[in-house]
Amino acid sequence: MPQRPARKPERPFFSSGPCAKRPGWSLSALDHALLGRSHRAPEGRARLREVIDLSHRLLGLPKDWRVGIVPASDTGAVEMILWALAGERGVDVLSFESFSGLWAQDLRDVLRLEDVRVLDAPYGELPDLTKIDWSRDVVLTWNGTTSGVRIPNGDFIPAERDGLAICDATSAAFAMDLPWNRLDVVTWSWQKVLGGEAAHGMVALSPHAVARLEQPSPRPLPKIFRLTNKKGLIEAIFQGDTINTPSMLCVEDALDGLRWAESLGGVAALQARSQANLEVVARWVEQADWVDFLAASPETRSSTAICLKIVAPWFQALSAEDQARGVKKIAGLVAAEGAGYDLASYRDAPPGLRIWGGATVEASDIEALLPWLDWAHDEAKKEFAA
Template structure:
């Protein structure tokens, strides 16, 4: 029987979204000047514009790209891009986990695109992206939030490709470098890598994306929340802080606080390094633990944010499917009850698994303290004591 570990994580927050806030975060540090003010006021609009400008600076977004705040988190931003840009050319939607499959369903059942190809792969794998024609529009997820599989590179996207690229980068951005010249519409949410409050998303458009939006009017109705044009041209005010609908200025201040923290520690490069180091710690532990297996077999395709792993071995494989599915749930429940680790069970549609968030707001010492507890809980479950 494994001894109960002596130390617990100081910050037991390992959810893959909303993720942990950075160490030292306090609500007392939030600016309150804009609270109670209209988001259309000079004060409110200035704070929204500051969030946009700081995001663009930290991410290294090209100067001629537009960055705007969208409603509905990453989902709202991504679907806005799909609804406003897809249709005039053949399209390919590629998926290898649950959220990518939502974009497939949008293309098939909602937009009902007439010239559509879908590519999918099981959890832990990535489809043959090189098979996508360069004149096709393409929708893809840079980093599989619920599978832990990310694209290893962008070699499959030609620099001079005709089609537009729509990139769901929500669990990658601020942890992995974006290849901006090959990306036309990139989306993410505040509550992922930056650990900020949820509900708001970001939409980043290249000049090529702007040209598509201005030159194309979809056949389907566009909800107000997706209307990016005014007088046939892109409404640039949206990308200067005049949001389409009313945002939470409190959430905006929380996002700004996280951005300022990231800048203070060295910007996106420091965030990349922190995520890489955290993920290496967890993946090395998985490799050294015989009853665990990384959900992603190819190391080149493994994420540095939401690391996903499944169980293996004689004991586990002797269980029924129902019993196997219960193992990670029991472990996660045991450790939550002991305030050791919160919300690290695998995604509901994924294979039975655990998923530990390793993004830059997580402290490595907390991960080091969590892992022995997982070993202890596994032995308790295996021994029938849980």
């Protein structure tokens, strides 16, 4: 029977968004934020442009790709692209967790496109990637933040394709290899792998995507979604002149995260940190008899949103309602001890646990967390299996 652990994580922050700040972060990192000044002043534009340029360089984007800062986090970035691009041809969309399911719903039920194929799979699995028709536009989520399932590589994407490959990469960018030469639109936010503050999104466009955007729009667009005007692409957006007013505090925080990543050695170092976190959890899961990965295949296990299912017989015997209560109990016990916060699975996902393993999380903190989960599970079992 697990004893109450003595050691606690130094930073017990495991939320999947907003995510843990980088190691060593403090409010002093924002001391030089450009407050009380216009984001359109030369100094403001310079900070925004630095976010764009650093992101472009660190991610290793092709030189001819365009990167811009857009409103409303990754959700805003994806919605902007779907409204601006979808409908020129048929669309295939992968749906295997909450947010990828939301993109499918938007295309089918909100935009009401006539030709949408939804390739779906249950939580823990990927859709059959061989069924994608690359003559159509394809909307895919690289890493399922709510399922812990990731696309393992880009080999399934043909180098030559007629449609656009539109990728929601918010919990993959900076932590996973993205095949830029096989994608056309990629979106992410500041709040995930680099632990930045929320509310701002990023969009990266290939020349193929830019050419499509410069064609007549399939529908009227609100200002917040417009990347083009009568002259073509609105170049200012990709130079640091944002569509709406950004928070310069958030901009300063994004720069802090990017500079930290650069100081470590770039994306390769971030990927190694995230992979180390997954390996810590994998070793624990292998010896634990009550928990397993939600991702059915080891090749598809996310190193950022590490999602777990509870396989203990006592838990499986519970009703769905009591399973949700059981998860809340386990997560609540750990949180009450100050040993780990925000560990319950996403509200639409199967009842279970979720540990953020992005690059800002230390492997030593996950190592310290896991005995607390064993202890909390045993405590919850006493109540629910009685």
